[in-house]
Amino acid sequence: MLEKIQALFAQIEDLHAKNLEELEALRIKFLSKKGCLNDLMSEFRNVSSDQKREIGMKLNDLKRKLQDKLNTLRQDLAVQEDEQDDLDLTRTPYPIALGSRHPISIVKQRLVDIFSRMGFTMADGPEVEDDWHVFSSMNFADDHPARDMQDTFFIERQPDILLRTHTSSVQSRIMQTQKPPIRVICPGRVYRNEAISSRAHCFFHQLEGLYIDENVSFADLKQVMLSFARELFGPDTQIRLRPSYFPFTEPSAEMDISCFICGGDGCSLCKKTGWVEILGCGEVDPNVLENCGIDSTRYKGYAFGLGLERIANLLYRVSDLRLFSENNVKFLEEFTAAN
Numbered sequence: 001m002l003e004k005i006q007a008l009f010a011q012i013e014d015l016h017a018k019n020l021e022e023l024e025a026l027r028i029k030f031l032s033k034k035g036c037l038n039d040l041m042s043e044f045r046n047v048s049s050d051q052k053r054e055i056g057m058k059l060n061d062l063k064r065k066l067q068d069k070l071n072t073l074r075q076d077l078a079v080q081e082d083e084q085d086d087l088d089l090t091r092t093p094y095p096i097a098l099g100s101r102h103p104i105s106i107v108k109q110r111l112v113d114i115f116s117r118m119g120f121t122m123a124d125g126p127e128v129e130d131d132w133h134v135f136s137s138m139n140f141a142d143d144h145p146a147r148d149m150q151d152t153f154f155i156e157r158q159p160d161i162l163l164r165t166h167t168s169s170v171q172s173r174i175m176q177t178q179k180p181p182i183r184v185i186c187p188g189r190v191y192r193n194e195a196i197s198s199r200a201h202c203f204f205h206q207l208e209g210l211y212i213d214e215n216v217s218f219a220d221l222k223q224v225m226l227s228f229a230r231e232l233f234g235p236d237t238q239i240r241l242r243p244s245y246f247p248f249t250e251p252s253a254e255m256d257i258s259c260f261i262c263g264g265d266g267c268s269l270c271k272k273t274g275w276v277e278i279l280g281c282g283e284v285d286p287n288v289l290e291n292c293g294i295d296s297t298r299y300k301g302y303a304f305g306l307g308l309e310r311i312a313n314l315l316y317r318v319s320d321l322r323l324f325s326e327n328n329v330k331f332l333e334e335f336t337a338a339n
């Protein structure tokens, strides 16, 4: 057995590898489970006890030398590769094209910027949610159509779990864990079981805002919405609130802005009405506050929510919603200047 070990020692110095494949072959031959060294280890069990010490040391020595040699060969190969790279001075630089921000990200960033200057902080929450955070806490009746499989993606085996249909679930989580005053915006992706077309998609992005404190009134909401609209669409923008219904707000309103293309005279964007619908808002329903553990006799609040795709459509006149998720580089490059 000593002879075999000596023979291997003699081989080590002459080992060489031209590339990584050859190096791997050497590793398999000597150090793998079926390699020479393992064979010797098996043989070692049968060595008489008076020889065990001497042979054991030699085996360890052999193993270390083999590992060192292969490591050296690996380093040599890496250095060679580097040198080869450095040598080719005629090579054209690797074409790394700088991307641009996605239009939805641009819009989100602008809104976050506007609302953070008004004192809103950003909150985030899970996209896979439970029924309570998405619907029950938000005052949805048990038979509300949103709870229908046709409208919402439920997990078949566990119908309590679903993909959130709005970012209100984040509001619900915030109200449960924070004490008023609360002033947050929650941007995020939401999912609805819609047939995909130029005007609807199975997912889109929302940004919702929530403000809860003592003495909050509808007038506060109106002023914040006016400031926001003027920041985003220009200082001459007017807003109009129309009565509406949402389960989680009372009273509720749809908000229109005066058309920023024609200034109210009527054009194709505003369908000759002079007004463009942009968001929904209202005073937080006392039931929602109570559901989330906030005393509705002491605190009031307002909330608003808008679709980022809707705003991007208005700002950039994108006619087909699907473009936002198709990864079409030509389309995305259109927004380089908007960054």
Ligand SMILES: [Zn+2]
Pocket (backbone or CB within 6 Å): 259, 260, 261, 262, 263, 264, 265, 266, 267, 268, 269, 270, 271, 272, 274, 275
């Ligand atoms: Zn117009």
